[in-house]
Amino acid sequence: MSEIATESRPMYQAACHCGAVRFEIQLADGLRSARRCNCSYCRMRGAVAVSANLSDMKVLQGADVLTLYQFNTREAKHYFCSRCGIYTFHQRRSSPHQYGINVACIEGMSPFDFEEVPVSEGRMHPKDAGGRSGTIAGWLRYTANQ
Numbered sequence: 066m067s068e069i070a071t072e073s074r075p076m077y078q079a080a081c082h083c084g085a086v087r088f089e090i091q092l093a094d095g096l097r098s099a100r101r102c103n104c105s106y107c108r109m110r111g112a113v114a115v116s117a118n119l120s121d122m123k124v125l126q127g128a129d130v131l132t133l134y135q136f137n138t139r140e141a142k143h144y145f146c147s148r149c150g151i152y153t154f155h156q157r158r159s160s161p162h163q164y165g166i167n168v169a170c171i172e173g174m175s176p177f178d179f180e181e182v183p184v185s186e187g188r189m190h191p192k193d194a195g196g197r198s199g200t201i202a203g204w205l206r207y208t209a210n211q
Contacts, residue, residue, distance in 0.1 A: 074121075079170040081146035081153055086127035088153070090117045090166055099168060099179055104187030106136060106143070112152055113176035114165035122154065122164050 074091045092098065098116035101107065124131070132147040141158035145151060154164045168176050176182075 077174075078172045079153070079166065080172070081127070081149050081151040081170060083146060083149035083151075085130045085148045086146045086151075086153055087125045088170075089123050089125060090164075090171070091121040092116060092166075093118050093121065093163060096179075100183045100185050102185045102187035107187055110152055113168045113179060113182050114155075115168055115171075116160075117154075117164045117166050119156070119162055119164060122166070 074095070077090050077092065078087070079090060080087045093116040096115060099113055101111070101113055127146065130147045131153070132145045134143040134145065135141065138158065140161070141155055143155040144153050146153060151170065152167050153170050154166045157163050157165055168174050168178075
């Protein structure tokens, strides 16, 4: 894991698959924030995301090749590398002061490093009528092939 110590939280280096987009982040709550979401979009994307405050993420290279995807209310902003297609991070609808960072983009990390990852209830978003804030829909458990 590539990290540079700053303040009390490490600085992580991250990039898309082709390396065109490079960024650095300090995680808001370390790896404890790792989670997946079961909304229609995240269910198809399948990424494990960790949290970083907007002020704790800086794009170092490739801002010009990032592509923005928005849907439904268009509040959340999902960013992808336009060259390799990798989802890098998104500004959250539920916590607009934070980015969800794709764990697979962080140097030395993999979504398979986590034995269990909570799955957030995104089908009924807290900002939609009848939504439930902070509800865990279940857990995703990774197991090795035997």
